[in-house]
Amino acid sequence: MTDLSQRTTLTVWPKPAQFFHWLVVVLLVIAATLGFLANELDLSPAKLKLFVTHKSLGLSVLLVMLLRITWRIFSSGPRPVEGLSPIQQKLAGAGHASIYAVAILLPLSGWLLTSAANFPFRWFGLFEVPLIWPADSSVKDIALGAHKFLFIALAALVSGHIAMAIRHHVLGLTVLSRMLPKRWSAANFLYMLGVIIGIVIVFSWFSAHSISDSMDRTMGKGAAQVVAPLHNVAVSQAGKTSSLLNKPPSWVMQPASSQLGFVGSYVDSEFTGKFERFSPRIIFDPENLASASFDVTIDVTSAIIGAPDMDSLLGDSQWLDFAGFPSAQFIAQRFSLVTTNFVAHGLLRLKGMEHTVDLLFSWNEQADGAVRLLGEAVVPRVVFGIGNGAWADDPSVGFDVRVVVDVWLEQSGEQ
Numbered sequence: 089m090t091d092l093s094q095r096t097t098l099t100v101w102p103k104p105a106q107f108f109h110w111l112v113v114v115l116l117v118i119a120a121t122l123g124f125l126a127n128e129l130d131l132s133p134a135k136l137k138l139f140v141t142h143k144s145l146g147l148s149v150l151l152v153m154l155l156r157i158t159w160r161i162f163s164s165g166p167r168p169v170e171g172l173s174p175i176q177q178k179l180a181g182a183g184h185a186s187i188y189a190v191a192i193l194l195p196l197s198g199w200l201l202t203s204a205a206n207f208p209f210r211w212f213g214l215f216e217v218p219l220i221w222p223a224d225s226s227v228k229d230i231a232l233g234a235h236k237f238l239f240i241a242l243a244a245l246v247s248g249h250i251a252m253a254i255r256h257h258v259l260g261l262t263v264l265s266r267m268l269p270k271r272w273s274a275a276n277f278l279y280m281l282g283v284i285i286g287i288v289i290v291f292s293w294f295s296a297h298s299i300s301d302s303m304d305r306t307m308g309k310g311a312a313q314v315v316a317p318l319h320n321v322a323v324s325q326a327g328k329t330s331s332l333l334n335k336p337p338s339w340v341m342q343p344a345s346s347q348l349g350f351v352g353s354y355v356d357s358e359f360t361g362k363f364e365r366f367s368p369r370i371i372f373d374p375e376n377l378a379s380a381s382f383d384v385t386i387d388v389t390s391a392i393i394g395a396p397d398m399d400s401l402l403g404d405s406q407w408l409d410f411a412g413f414p415s416a417q418f419i420a421q422r423f424s425l426v427t428t429n430f431v432a433h434g435l436l437r438l439k440g441m442e443h444t445v446d447l448l449f450s451w452n453e454q455a456d457g458a459v460r461l462l463g464e465a466v467v468p469r470v471v472f473g474i475g476n477g478a479w480a481d482d483p484s485v486g487f488d489v490r491v492v493v494d495v496w497l498e499q500s501g502e503q
C-alpha cells in the first residue's frame with residue numbers, strides 16, 4: 089500500500105478508489121441482508137435461490153476487494169486528513185487495513201464453507217464456481233464459525249468506521265467529502281444514507297414476511313399434490329427382439345467394482361450420489377432378448393451424496409423417506425435393441441409408487457468372459473413423490489434424476 093508521504097498533492101480520494109469503496113458498500117449490504125434472510129427460512133427453493141445470490145454477491149465482494157487492493161498498491165491516496173493527530177491517523181490506517189483483511193477473509197470463509205459442504209453453485213447462474221475444498225463436515229463447521237465471526241468483526245469495524253466518518257464531519261473536518269464525488273455535499277449524503285438504511289430495514293422486514301407467506305401457500309398446495317403423468321424417455325425403435333429357444337445365462341454381480349449412481353441438479357449445478365447396496369438378478373443374452381430379465385433390489389437407505397447437508401435430508405419423508413420405503417425395485421422383462429445398445433423397459437417401484445422406466449444400456453463382453461454393463465435411466469423425481477411440498481413444482485431441484493449404472497458381471501452356474 090502507498091506510503092503516507094507519497095500522498096502529497098491529492099486532497100480527495102481518486103475516482104477509482106471512490107468507485108471501489110461505494111461498490112463494495114452496496115454489495116456488502118445486499119449480501120449481508122440476503123444472508124440473514126436466507127438463514128431465517130426453512131429449507132425451501134426460495135432459501136436455495138437466496139443463498140445462490142448471497143454467495144454470488146459475496147464472491148463479487150472478494151473480487152472487487154482484490155481489484156481494489158491492487159489499485160491501492162500501485163496508486164497514491166490523498167494526503168492525511170488535516171486536524172487529525174499522528175496517533176489518530178495511525179488508528180485510521182490500522183482500521184482501514186483491518187477492514188481490508190476482514191472483507192477478504194469473510195467471503196473466503198463462505199467459499200470454504202460452501203465447498204466443504206459440497207454445495208456447488210453457479211455465479212449468478214452464469215458459470216459453475218470451482219469448489220476449493222473437498223467435502224468435509226468438520227472443515228464445514230469451522231468455516232461456518234469463521235464466517236459468522238468474521239461477519240460480526242466486519243460489522244463492528246465498519247460501524248466504528250462510519251461513526252468516525254460522521255464524528256469527524258460533525259467536528260468540521262473534511263473527511264466525508266474526500267470519499268464523495270465533487271458535486272455531492274457531505275450533509276446531503278448523510279441525509280441520503282439515513283433514508284437508504286431506513287429503506288433497507290423496511291424492505292428486509294417485508295421480504296422476510298412475504299417469502300415466508302408464499303412458502304406457507306406453496307406448502308399447503310404441496311400437501312394436496314397431484315402426481316404428474318410420467319414422461320418416459322421413450323426409446324422405442326424396438327428393433328430385433330430375439331426369440332431363440334435357449335434360456336439365456338444368468339449373471340452375478342462383482343460388488344467391489346460395480347456402482348449404481350445418480351446425478352441430480354440443484355439451482356443448475358449438478359450433484360452426484362450413489363446407492364451403496366443393491367443386488368441385481370440378471371438373465372441376459374444379447375442374442376436372446378425374449379428370455380432376458382432384470383430384477384434389481386436397491387437398498388434406498390444406502391443412498392449417499394457426500395454433501396453433509398444434503399445427506400442429512402435424503403432420508404426425510406419429503407425426499408427418499410428411508411423409514412417408510414427402505415427399498416426399491418426395478419423389474420424388466422421386455423428388451424429392445426437400439427443400434428448397438430439395449431433398452432430394458434421396466435417398472436420401477438420407489439417410495440410406494442410404481443412407474444415405467446427405461447434403462448438404456450450397453451453390454452460389453454470382456455476377454456475373460458466377464459461383462460461390463462453400462463447404463464443410464466432418467467427417473468422423473470416428482471412422479472415418485474421425491475421432493476414433495478414446495479419442491480414438487482419448483483425447478484431449483486432438477487425434475488429429472490439420471491440413474492447411472494456401471495456393473496461388472498460374471499456368468500453364474502445356474503441357467
Ligand code: HEM
Binds near residue numbers: 119139147235
Ligand atoms: C463478503 C460477503 C459476505 C457477507 C457479508 C456474508 C454474510 C453472511 C451472513 C450475515 C450470513 C448469515 C449468518 C447468520 O445468520 O448467522 C451468511 C451465511 C452464509 N453465507 Fe455468507 N457472506 C458473504 C459471503 C459469502 C460467500 C462468498 C459465500 C459462499 C461462496 C457465503 C456462504 C454462506 C453460507 C453457505 C451461509 C449459510 C451458513 C449457515 O449454514 O448457516 N457467504 N453470510
Ligand code: HEM
Binds near residue numbers: 112265
Ligand atoms: C455508509 C458507510 C460508509 C461511510 C460513510 C464511509 C466513509 C468513508 C470515508 C469518508 C473514507 C475516507 C477516509 C479518509 O479519507 O481517510 C472511507 C475510507 C475507507 N472506507 Fe469507508 N465508509 C463506509 C463504509 C465502508 C465499508 C462498508 C467498508 C468496507 C469494505 C469501507 C472501507 C473503507 C476503506 C478500506 C477506506 C480507506 C480508503 C481505501 O482504501 O479505499 N467503508 N470511508
